[in-house]
Amino acid sequence: MTDHHPHGPTAEAAHHHARGRAQQHAAAVERALAALDLDTKARLLSGQDMWTLPSVPAIGLRSLVMSDGPVGVRGQEWNAGDPSVALPSPTALAATWDPELARRTGHLLAQEARRKGVHVLLAPTVNLHRSPLGGRHFECYAEDPLLTGVIGAGYVRGVQEGGVGTTVKHFVGNDAETDRLTVDNRIAPRPLRELYLAPFEYIVENARPWGVMTAYNQVNGSTMTEHRALVQDVLRGEWGFDGCNVSDWMAARDTVRALRGGLDVAMPGPRTVYGAPLAEAVRRGEVAESEVDDAVRRVLLLAARTGCLDGVPAAVDPDGVPQGIDGRAVAREVARRACVLLRNEPVGGGRRALPLDAGAVRRVAVIGAAAREARVLGGGSATVFPDAVVSPLERLRAALPDDVEITFAAGAEPYSGVPLAREGFTLRTRYLAADGRLLAETAQQDGRVRVMGRFPDGVTRQNLSAVELTGSFTPQHTGRHTLSVSGTGELRLTVGGEALFDGRCAPGGADLFEAFLNPAERQVTAQLTAGERVDLTLRFVPDGAGSGEAPAALHFRLGHRAPQADAEAEISAAVRAAAEAEVAIVVVATTEETESEGFDRGDLRLPGRQDELVRRVAAANPHTVVVVNSGSPVELPWREQVPAVLLSWFPGQEAGAALADILLGAHEPGGRLPTTWPSRLDDAPVTTVTPVDGQLGYSEGMFIGYRGWQRSAAAPAYPFGHGLGYTDWEYESLDTTPDSVRVRIRNAGDRTGREVVQIYLAPTADAAPDAPERPARWLAGFAVVEAGPGESAEAEIPLPDRAFAVWDAEDRGWQRVKGVYLVEAAHSVDDRRLTAEVTVG
Template identity: 90%
Template sequence: MTDHHPHGPAADAAHHHARDRAHEHAAAVERALAALDLDTKARLLSGQDMWTLPAVPAIGLRSLVMSDGPVGVRGQDWSPEDPSVVLPSPTALAATWDPELARRTGHLLAQEARRKGVHVLLAPTVNLHRSPLGGRHFECYAEDPLLTGEIGAGYVRGVQEGGVGTTVKHFVGNDAETDRLTVDNRIAPRPLRELYLAPFEHIVENARPWGVMTAYNQVNGSTMTEHRALVQDVLRGAWGFDGCTVSDWTAARDTVRALRGGLDVAMPGPRTVYGARLAEAVRGGAVAESEVDEAVRRVLLLAARTGCLDGVPAAVDPAAVPRGIDGRAVAREVARRGCVLLRNEPVAGARRALPLDAAAVRRVAVIGAAAREARVLGGGSATVFPDAVVSPLEGLRAALPDDVELTFAAGADPRSRVPHAREGFTLRARYLAADGRLLAENAQRDGKVQVMGRFPEGVTRQNLSAVELTGSFTPRHTGRHTLAVSGTGELRLTVGGTVLFDGHCAPEGGDPFEEFLNPVERRVTAQLTADECVDVTLRYVPDHPGGSGEGPATLHFLLGHRAPQADADTEITEAVRAAADADVAIVVVATTEETESEGFDRGDLRLPGRQDELVCRVAAANPHTVVVVNSGSPVELPWREEVPAVLLSWFPGQEAGAALADVLLGAHEPGGRLPTTWPARLDDAPVTTVTPTGGQLHYAEGVFVGYRAWQRSAVAPAYPFGHGLGYTDWEYESLDTTPDSVRVRVRNAGDRPGREVVQIYLAPTEDAAPDAPERPARWLAGFAVVEAGPGESTEAEIPLPDRAFAVWDAEGGDWQRVKGVYLVEAARSIGDRRLTAEVTVG
C-alpha cells in the first residue's frame, strides 16, 4: 500500500501552506541561532536531564520534553502515579495490516502527549524481526520491510498530525539485545538497503518524521551515533531527511566523531559528550563552530515544529489537531483487530469452535494465571502504567449472560519471579535524608518503587540517602507466604517486627538499564495468619543515591509477595477438573517479563512453566478447548493440533479482556494476520544466532530473512507470514494487473460481515534476466484491507511500487530495476495464494 497523495485545489492549498510554514520556520531558526553564543549552542545539543532539553528564554525557546513510547506516553515520571492509555503491542498493531488504524493510534498518542506536556515521542520502533529470539521482537512490527514501513508511516503521520514529534528508531540494525551496547553487526550492502534500511527510508519518504533515534550498536565497524556514511550520506543526503537525530540513551561516546557523524542531540543529561565538552572541542579547533550550528539548526527546527519556539507558529495548526479521542475505545479496537485466529476447527463434527454461542453455552471454565492477571505489554523502556486493566476473566464475566456459570482455575503460573506486592498491602514510599529527615512521601499502588528522570518534589540527588517502602499487610490466607526483595543496593525487610532480609543486591552485566530490566531477586518466607494485620517495611539504601555518577535521577527497588498456594500438580489437577465440568474451556497462556523484555534476548521459544502440559491435559478433558496465546512474539505451540481453536492476542493493552470477549463471543471477528512467521520449533527458524562472536554478529543469511528464508526450507512453519482466519469465507474472483498497479475483486462468501487483508506477492519467473541477482521465491509488494457484507463483492486497487522490482546494486551504489516476467499473486497469506497473473517489466 503506497500512499496516494490527492490532487486538486485542497491538496494544492495544503502544499502551499506547508511550504510557507517551512519558510517561516527556517527564518525563525536563523534569527534564534544568530542570538546564541557557543556555550549555549553546545548546551542545546545535550539533555539537561533524563527527558528534556534546556530552555533559552532569551530567544523564546522553551524546554523540549521527550517521552518513551510506543504503546503509550509515559511522560517524565516513570511511575504508576501518572497513568497512561496503554495500547496493544506493536506486533498487534502490525497484525491489523492497516496503516490508517496506525494513524488513528498516532492521533490518540499525540493527545496523550499533549496532556502530559510531551513534545516528542520516542517511537516507533521499526527494526525487523530478523530472529524470533530478539528480546524486543514485540516492540517491532514485522519481518517484512514493506509492512513495517507502511505501519510505521501511518503511526508517524498520526502522531505528527497531532502536533507531536516522533523519533523513528533504532537507526539501524538494532535487531537483537545481546551485547547491544557494543555489538558490531556486519551487514552486507544489499540486505542493509533492501531490508534493514528500507522501513526507515519508506517512513522518511512518506511520513516526513521530525526525528530519528540512532542505535547503540555498530554497523560494519562504526557505532551508529558516529556513522557518517549512514546518517549524513544516506539518511540526510540520499533520502533528504531534514529532522533531528537523537542518540539512544547513553549511546553517544565521542564528541567529535558524534558531531561529524551526524548526531544532533546526546541524551540523557546533564553530562554527555556534548555541552561543555563540545564547546571545548570547538575552541580547541577539533571541530568548527559551523558544524555545531548545523546541529543546532535542526534542534531549533524541531522546537519550531512542536510549538516550543516563540514567534513562529507550530507545524500543525492547533485548530487542526485531532481531539476528544476515546483512548479506551481505540485500545479495544486495535486489540480485537490485531487478534490472529490461527486455528478454528469443528468440535465433535458440529460448528467451528469459534465464535462461541453464548445462548448455547451454560458453563465456561477460564484457565491460566494470565486470565486473571493479563500480560498487557512488554518489558523495558516501552513500559507505561495503565489506569486500569480489563483482564480476560473480567472481560468474559462482563460479556457473558448472567445465567452462564463462569469458573476460574490458575492451572500453571508462568512467572519465575514473585509478583509485586499488591493485594492486602497498604504502602507508601518515604524518601529520607542522611539525618533521617523526611523529604517526601508518596502512596504506592504496589511494591514497586521506581524513579527514572525526576524525583518527587523536595528530593534531590544530593539530599537523598534512603527510601523506605512501609505500611501494612493483611493476609487473606493462613500459611507460609513468600516475600521477595530486589534492587541495586542495601535492602532490609522487616515484617511484624522481625527482620527477614538484610543484605546487598546487585545485577551482573554492563547494561546501564540492567537494574530496571532484570533486577536481582532475593526471597524469604513468613508464617502469617489470615486477617491478622502486620507491619511491613523495606528499607533501601541505593549504591549511588539518585543514580550513578553524574547521570540523571534513577531509582528502582521492589517488594514482591506470593500467597500460600497449592503445589503445581494440584493446581493443574484442579484446572483439569474445572475444564471437564464445563461446556467450553478457555485457556490463556502467556510469556512473562522474564522471557520477553528489552535488555536481553530469549533463550528459547517455549512457554514458561508448565503451561504446555496444562493445555494438553485440559484438551484431553474437554474437546471444546480454546487456547488464547498472550505473547508479544512467537512461541512454540506443540499442542496446536490437539485443540480446535488457537487465538493469538499478542500483548493486548489495557482493554485486553473486553477485546477478547468481543472476539470469542463473535461481536467482532478477529481481524489480524501474522506480520511474522511462526515456527513450529525454534530449531526450524532460519535465524537463531543473536549472540555475537568476538564482538561481531554476522548477518550471514543476507536477504533471506523471515518468509524469504522459509520458502527455501524443506520444513514448513507452524503458521506462515500473512496467515489469519476470520469468521467468514472469502472467494477471490478476479485479478487484473499492470506494472504499476493491481486490481483484485473478492467476495464475502460467508453469512456474516467480514474484513479481509488482500496480499500481493511478486515472484520472478524463469523468463527473468539470466544475470539477475539471487532473489527470494516471492516477496510482499502491496496489500489492502477490504470489508464486505455477506454475499457482497468488493475491489482493492493496490499500487506496485517501482522498488518492488528492484535490487540494490552494491557495485554501482544504486537501485537496479530487474527486467523480466513476474508472477503477480493475490493471496490470503504467503502460503495461500488464490489468483495469479503475469506482468512484464522492461
C-alpha cells in the first residue's frame, strides 16, 4: 500500500509545474470572478439541469458536465444508446487490495469521460461497510477505513491524472439507505474521526481530489449540506481541501444554511436553493456577497482544472493524459483479480476442486439463471449500459475443448418480480406530443425505458405528453405468459389488440429517487402460442408531463416471464444434470430486488430457492463448484457441503471471461475479502440500519467489521482479508521499526502466485492502565507481492503515525498512544503468520 512518490529532479520539476499551474488557475479565477454580477454568480452555483452547470461565454466559461460512476461513465444519457465500459463493483476493486490497479481503472474512466464530454465523475463512494444490510454496500469499498482510503486514493489519482475531476462521496455517514433523506446518524467523536471521516481524510491528503459530494443524511443534528463544523472546519480547515463541494442530488434544502455550511453547488437544476433564491438572500442581507464569491471561486477553479475556463491551461496537459486504454482488457483484469476463492478442498481424496483440468473433464453441468445472464453491476445510480456482456455459460462453452459436453439448467429462479422483457422482443420507444405527433423514436434493447438528464433530440419537458414502448413479441413457449408494467404515472399495456392493464402506478414511500429507481410493479397474464408473433404497446404518461419545472427524467418498464415448469421440476432437472456430469458449476446470485440503491436489505439470504438448489446439486455431485455472484455478503449455509466456493462480486461486463480464466486456471483468484463474511446475519456486529424517531445511533462505536467480530463469541464464515490462491505461501521473516515493516515470504507452490501481505497492530498487556479502549487489532498497512514457484519476495510497508494514534475528543486532537505493540504479518485478520514487537514512545 506504499504511496509511491517520485524523487529527484523529475519530482522537483513536476512540483514546480504544478505550483505554476495553480498560480495560473488562481489568477484566472480572480479575473473571471471580477467580471461577474451577483445574479450570474448565484446562477453558477446551481445546476442548470440534471447533470450540468451553466456556461458564461463572456468570461470564457463552458458548461461543466458531471456524470455518475463509479463502475463506468454513463454520461448525460441514461439508456443503452450511449454504451459505457462496465467495470466490476467497488467491492470487487477493493478485493484486489491494489491501489495501482485502482489507479489504472481511473485512467480508463477518465478516457471514457473525455469520450463522452464529461468533466467530473461523481465517484468514488468511500462510505464504510458498517452493516452488511447496507443497500449500497456493493458501491462502497470495505469495512476498514485504511483499505477504503488507499483504494479510493488510487482511484482518484487515476481519474484526475486523466484530466477529469472526482467528487469523493458521500461526506459523511451515508452508510445505509433507510430514510437516508432525513435520518440523523448519531456518531460519537472517536468513531466519527477514526472510522467514518478517515477515508475522506486519507484521500484529501494523498490524492487531492477536486471535488467532494455531501450526503443527504444528518450527522449529530445537522444535515450534511449545512454541516459547517465538518465541511468548513474539518474538511477545508484542518485538512486543507481546496476543491468544490457538490450536494447529492436534491439534498440541498435551505439557501442560507447551505451556503454558510460550505456547500458550493446545489444539484440538480433548474430549480434549487441557489440561483435566484441565493441572489435574493444576498440582497436581503441574509448572507454576504463575499460568501457567494468564495463558493464561485471554487466552482471556477474546478472549471479551470478540467479545461472549461478559457485563457488558462487545464490541470493536466491533453498530451499527458493516459490514452488508448483497452476497456475490455481492464474490466477483465479487475474481475479476475477480484475473485475471492473462499474454499477449495480436495475432491474424493484427489486434487483440489479448482482449478479445473480442461484436458481431463468431459462432462460439465452449468447450473443457475445467473450462469446464463450474470448480474454484472448493482442497481441505482451506479448503473451503466455496456455494449455487450460476456455470460459465464457463453464463455465456458468457448473456453472448454469442443469435445467437452456442457449441459445447462436454470434450477431456481432468483427473481420474485418479473425480469425485463428481452428475449423474443423487438422494441422501440416513441416520444409523443399531446396531439399525437411523433417527437422522437429510439431503438430499445429491452423493456426498460429510462431517461435521467436529457431527452432525445426534439423532446422537452414542455412538449412531451406520452411515451410508448412498442413492437412485437414472438414467444418460444405456448402457455400463460406473465407480463409486468412499472413506473410512476399512467400505464396502458395492449397485447394483440387487447388492453391487459390500464391504470396508475404510484410509489409507496417518501424517497422519490427510490421510486424512480425501483418503481411499483403490476402483473398481468396472457395466453400466447409459440412462434406466433403478437404486437404490443406499453403507453406511459409520466407524472408532470407537459411541465417545464422538473429535470428531464422518466422511468418505466415492461417485464416478461415465460410459462414456467413447476419450480420443483426445475430443481430436479438441475440435479439430474449435475448427477450425469463430472463437474457441476452452480452460479447463485442476488438481484436488483435485494441489492440496490434506495433501500436496505432485510436479510442476507439468497433469493428464491437457490440455497436448496446448491444443497441438492452438491448431494448429487461431489465435485460441485459454487460461484457467488453478489456485490455484498450473503449467507452460505451449504458452504461446507461443497468443495469449492468462489466469490465473483458484481463482475462487470467481462464476467464470463474472467470467470473462465479463474475456473480453468489461466489465472489465479487474486482477491481477498474487504469485508467480513458472516455465517448468519444475527452474528454480525451491526444489524440495525432502521432509525427510531428519526435517529440512528451508532452505539457500537469503534467496533464495526472485524473490529466488532473480534469481540464476539460467534465466528464469521470467512474473516476480513481471507482469500485462497492456487499456490501456498510461507512467511519467512518479519523485521520492524516504529516506522516500517519488512516481510519476506516464499512461494511454496508449483505455480506463480500473488499474495496480499497484511500488517495488523495489536496493543499488548503492557498498555497503560488509562489507555483508551481499542480493538484487539487493526489494519496498519498492506502490500501485494508476486513470485514464481520457489521464489521469495519482500514487501516493505510503512507504519504511519496515525496507526498508533486515537482521537481525543476532550483535547480535540490526535494523541499518540505510547507502549508496546504487536506487529503481525498476516494472510488474513484471523490467519496471522509472524509476530514482532515494537515500542512506541
